[in-house]
Amino acid sequence: MTQIPPALSDLDTPALVLALADLLQRKRWMMATAESCTGGLIAGACTDLSGSSNWFERGFVSYSNEAKTELLGVDAALIQAHGAVSEEVARAMAEGAVTHSNAQTAVAVTGVAGPTGGSPEKPVGTVWFGWSVDGKVRTERRRFDGDRAAVRAATVHHALQTLAEMIPQP
Template sequence: MEYTSHDTPDSLCQALGEQLLSKRWMMGTAESCTGGRIAAAMTSLSGSSAYFAGGIISYSNEVKKRLLGVSEESLAQYGAVSRDVVEQMARGAIEALGVDCAVATSGIAGPTGGTPDKPVGTVWIAAALKDQTHSACFHFQGDRHQVMSQATAEALRLLLSLLLD
């Protein structure tokens, strides 16, 4: 089954929940730029406690390091908005929350904070199982809330596609 950009967060959460239930798996989140929106979307469905364990909103680098095990070296070398950091966040969430899979986001929602290399709308998303991690960089358009909403939907989509593989 393939999911497209036209899928709503509710339909993505429903499909993700069904996959998690069928595997008897629990998921968690590590969110920076989405600020808890992925966790909110997942828990908006009745019965989500059967497959959603919790989330960590790791907005600051200190929380990324302390709670998710992100290395100081990666933050210094690549920055918080990078493949290396977001993959460490996803794997760290699996470890910290004791779950089977996790999704993580780190990006620049705007309207400030962008640079020529990482403009506003740049978001790295990682989805991880215990034995594999997939990540992708997105460049979203729109205001802060639109960037956050688009990142939330893509994070759900990325984890769902990993579970369906």
């Protein structure tokens, strides 16, 4: 009897990283991360797996607006016009991570992890995601409940799950 693999949404983060690693290695692709609100947790989840240098190229922790501009090439005027937590900045971060690396795919996150920093327009738990997969960029806004740790953990999981779903099967 053939065992059906679980849906990516059913996997915990370490199992999700394993699935993503397998997929990237079969495609011979590298990935990069551009992180603000997670402060490197996505890269950390990836590099917790032994052998991750075979598929994880680099991570950018661009917590400040200046770092987004200096490391990823995000236009400061874009941040000024839309704010760091915006679709436009998430898109530019994902594109910048690919441009400034040797990766074929990247995930970017920028958000308000809390407990401070929220506003009526961007409440605590608001996260913008950007994914660049083989030259195509997708963005998404999500809002996660819970404390800072819960928002960040949910962000890591969603970022990796969606990236794995977007990469075409080899």
